[in-house]
Amino acid sequence: MKLLTALTFLSITIPSFVTANLGGRPHANIPPNPAIPMVTMPADTSPVRNGTVLPPYSTLYYFDQLIDHNKPELGTFQQRYMFTWEYYQKGGPIVLSTPGESNAAGFSGYLTNRTIPGLIAQPNNGATVVLEHRFFGLSNPYQNLSATAFAVHTIDQAIEDLVYFARNVHLPFPAEIENGSQVGPDKNPWILVGGSYSGALTSWTMVRHPGVFHAGYSSSGVVQAINYYWGYFEPIRQNMPRNCSADVERVIDYMDHTFKYGKKKDKDALKAKFGMPNVTHYDDVAGTLRNQLWTWQSLSPLSGGAVFFDFCDALEMKDGVAAGPRGWGLEHALDAWGKYETQYVATLCQDTPQDECLGTYDSTLAYWHDISVDQAYRSWLWFCCNEVGYWQDGAPEGWPSLVTRLVTPQYDYRQCTYWFPEAFSRPTRPKTFITNAKYDGWNVNEERLFFVNAKKDPWREATVSSDYHPRRSTKKQPIHVLDNGYHCSDLISRFNVAPDIKAVQDNAVATFTQWISEFVPGQGANARRALDAVMPPIESRDDTNSTLPPAEVEPPAVDLGTVNSGVPEPHTGGAPKHVGRKGAWDVDPVVVN
Numbered sequence: 001m002k003l004l005t006a007l008t009f010l011s012i013t014i015p016s017f018v019t020a021n022l023g024g025r026p027h028a029n030i031p032p033n034p035a036i037p038m039v040t041m042p043a044d045t046s047p048v049r050n051g052t053v054l055p056p057y058s059t060l061y062y063f064d065q066l067i068d069h070n071k072p073e074l075g076t077f078q079q080r081y082m083f084t085w086e087y088y089q090k091g092g093p094i095v096l097s098t099p100g101e102s103n104a105a106g107f108s109g110y111l112t113n114r115t116i117p118g119l120i121a122q123p124n125n126g127a128t129v130v131l132e133h134r135f136f137g138l139s140n141p142y143q144n145l146s147a148t149a150f151a152v153h154t155i156d157q158a159i160e161d162l163v164y165f166a167r168n169v170h171l172p173f174p175a176e177i178e179n180g181s182q183v184g185p186d187k188n189p190w191i192l193v194g195g196s197y198s199g200a201l202t203s204w205t206m207v208r209h210p211g212v213f214h215a216g217y218s219s220s221g222v223v224q225a226i227n228y229y230w231g232y233f234e235p236i237r238q239n240m241p242r243n244c245s246a247d248v249e250r251v252i253d254y255m256d257h258t259f260k261y262g263k264k265k266d267k268d269a270l271k272a273k274f275g276m277p278n279v280t281h282y283d284d285v286a287g288t289l290r291n292q293l294w295t296w297q298s299l300s301p302l303s304g305g306a307v308f309f310d311f312c313d314a315l316e317m318k319d320g321v322a323a324g325p326r327g328w329g330l331e332h333a334l335d336a337w338g339k340y341e342t343q344y345v346a347t348l349c350q351d352t353p354q355d356e357c358l359g360t361y362d363s364t365l366a367y368w369h370d371i372s373v374d375q376a377y378r379s380w381l382w383f384c385c386n387e388v389g390y391w392q393d394g395a396p397e398g399w400p401s402l403v404t405r406l407v408t409p410q411y412d413y414r415q416c417t418y419w420f421p422e423a424f425s426r427p428t429r430p431k432t433f434i435t436n437a438k439y440d441g442w443n444v445n446e447e448r449l450f451f452v453n454a455k456k457d458p459w460r461e462a463t464v465s466s467d468y469h470p471r472r473s474t475k476k477q478p479i480h481v482l483d484n485g486y487h488c489s490d491l492i493s494r495f496n497v498a499p500d501i502k503a504v505q506d507n508a509v510a511t512f513t514q515w516i517s518e519f520v521p522g523q524g525a526n527a528r529r530a531l532d533a534v535m536p537p538i539e540s541r542d543d544t545n546s547t548l549p550p551a552e553v554e555p556p557a558v559d560l561g562t563v564n565s566g567v568p569e570p571h572t573g574g575a576p577k578h579v580g581r582k583g584a585w586d587v588d589p590v591v592v593n
């Protein structure tokens with residue numbers, strides 16, 4: 001078995017591509033999809049149960065889901081799912097997971113003990129189900145991804161999908177095993193499992209509908225919607241080699257200063273030094289340097305010497321000697337990163353014009369206008385623009401930043417008006433306050449909700465283990481924080497090579513086994529009141545005494561007019577100028593075989 005990471009295309013030793021390879025991203029100034037690692041069972045793999053061969057794990061089933069839970073009269077669409085009764089015995093748990101913001105077809109491993117759902121189901125005689133999220137893959141209420149269709153693309157609707165599925169699905173068990181119409185949450189314990197966004201969805205669903213799901217497992221669950229999510233880069237800064245972060249910060253400060261105050265000649269020389277002479281806007285040039293940091297998200301306990309560390313080696317190794325903790329200093333760092341970036345963007349963009357590959361200002365490009373289905377980025381960005389933000393931008397002034405401060409939420413709001421002009425006639429802040437008020441964010445208190453987060457996960461600052469809001473673990477709502485894990489590492493059995501991941505997985509199996517044994521059919525809804533009485537207070541961070549900037553800090557004020565002075569006005573509106581690259585939207589997640 002081998003491990004492939006999503007970002008192998010970053011390696012400069014990989015053979016060249018003819019057009020840009022952006023790992024599925026429409027352009028290379030956009031964060032990678034935060035989705036859970038993809039675990040696929042080979043297409044022909046079929047479970048065997050006591051000598052009987054069951055349908056292959058990859059078999060797709062269809063559920064008639066309501067298009068609009070507020071208007072059931074609008075009818076239904078077909079929501080895809082995978083299912084197996086390999087481990088099932090009558091009365092056993094139904095372990096439901098969704099990959100969230102991905103086409104579900106590659107996620108059949110989440111039916112098996114290669115992942116947490118199977119690890120929980122196997123000793124408890126459970127069935128496993130992987131349900132595709134609405135507007136991802138081929139589970140679409142409407143056959144396009146326009147703002148009109150997206151009227152029913154909300155977190156509320158996604159929550160209701162999970163609940164309606166659990167209550168109404170007829171699971172295709174053979175009659176002698178189980179009556180598939182008789183396994184609702186009033187009869188069998190339902191367990192909801194998710195990671196990253198779907199980990200948040202697990203928490204949000206249990207908050208909105210206590211008692212439907214008997215228990216939940218949330219891995220790296222980004223429960224708190226955060227608009228200006230500069231904190232994404234904070235766990236990276238805290239955990240990467242010190243010399244490397246020191247030099248990265250120097251280069252970023254220098255570049256920001258030059259682009260804000262420098263002469264045009266110096267600004268253009270700096271663009272050229274980093275291999276981006278044809279990227280028009282200076283904020284796009286600086287934003288492109290985020291790519292080196294984004295590779296951190298796909299690290300795992302098995303990734304070893306990954307691309308991220310190649311980058312640090314390029315900055316910190318000189319004539320076979322590594323810099324000390326303070327790095328080599330600005331001059332060497334500029335030369336070294338400049339060379340690295342030049343090669344990186346050449347490999348990344350190939351023959352695609354640089355403004356198309358790395359720029360964000362040309363709203364006439366085809367990808368902004370392509371509303372065909374199965375484009376994970378478009379569907380995910382709708383959530384970002386409307387409900388969750390999570391914009392991965394530079395740190396506030398006065399705080400060290402690995403990332404340019406020219407990129408603020410304004411940079412992202414502007415692009416929302418290109419993706420969804422019908423919905424955003426001007427740049428608009430997403431309604432994160434409403435999201436957190438509705439679903440409790442990191443103040444969640446639910447019985448039998450199991451959280452696992454990781455110190456080195458860039459999404460940690462939006463979880464219940466954020467530096468901002470570290471929640472106390474309790475028996476009823478346990479919270480584990482891994483030293484060795486990265487984003488969603490605990491979901492994958494093979495990552496148990498790290499001893500703390502092994503320990504948390506063993507603990508999860510024992511805990512869920514206990515919780516499943518406590519299930520009383522038909523009595524789900526009473527648990528919550530008992531919990532509220534016993535939940536200890538939150539350990540809240542004291543802003544006045546802390547070293548961190550406040551949680552709702554203002555982004556840096558940037559005069560982009562000055563930064564981009566002398567640059568042509570951005571294109572706006574208009575009909576698409578070119579035909580988009582085929583398959584440009586395919587998601588390229590971390591794949592575990």
Ligand SMILES: *[C@@H]1O[C@H](CO)[C@@H](O)[C@H](O)[C@H]1NC(C)=O
Nearest residue numbers: 049050051086087088089125
């Ligand atoms: C397999 O068969 C054995 C013997 O008939 C039985 O005890 C056991 O419960 C069966 N297991 C499953 C998963 O059906």
Ligand SMILES: *[C@@H]1O[C@H](CO)[C@@H](O)[C@H](O)[C@H]1NC(C)=O
Nearest residue numbers: 112113114115119122493494
């Ligand atoms: C998964 O199940 C198989 C048997 O079905 C077993 O051999 C294997 O050890 C299990 N793996 C894990 C990680 O539990």
Ligand SMILES: *[C@@H]1O[C@H](CO)[C@@H](O)[C@H](O)[C@H]1NC(C)=O
Nearest residue numbers: 142143144145146148149371
């Ligand atoms: C997209 O789907 C919606 C909902 O069915 C429909 O009203 C709209 O006309 C479609 N738009 C296009 C461009 O096909």
Ligand SMILES: *[C@@H]1O[C@H](CO)[C@@H](O)[C@H](O)[C@H]1NC(C)=O
Nearest residue numbers: 175176178179180181182183
């Ligand atoms: C299965 O359950 C449904 C719903 O309760 C019922 O209508 C149906 O008759 C049952 N099927 C069998 C074979 O018992």
Ligand SMILES: *[C@@H]1O[C@H](CO)[C@@H](O)[C@H](O)[C@H]1NC(C)=O
Nearest residue numbers: 275276277278346352353354
């Ligand atoms: C920049 O544009 C010029 C003129 O079109 C072209 O000759 C050159 O190859 C481009 N350079 C890069 C790095 O894209």
Ligand SMILES: *[C@@H]1O[C@H](CO)[C@@H](O)[C@H](O)[C@H]1NC(C)=O
Nearest residue numbers: 241242243312313316322325
């Ligand atoms: C310095 O950089 C090298 C090369 O990337 C790395 O191996 C080493 O751990 C770093 N040392 C410190 C103190 O950051």
Ligand SMILES: *[C@@H]1O[C@H](CO)[C@@H](O)[C@H](O)[C@H]1NC(C)=O
Nearest residue numbers: 540541542543544545546547
């Ligand atoms: C902040 O820290 C100081 C010194 O450690 C302490 O005296 C003070 O009570 C703290 N303030 C708050 C609000 O906790």
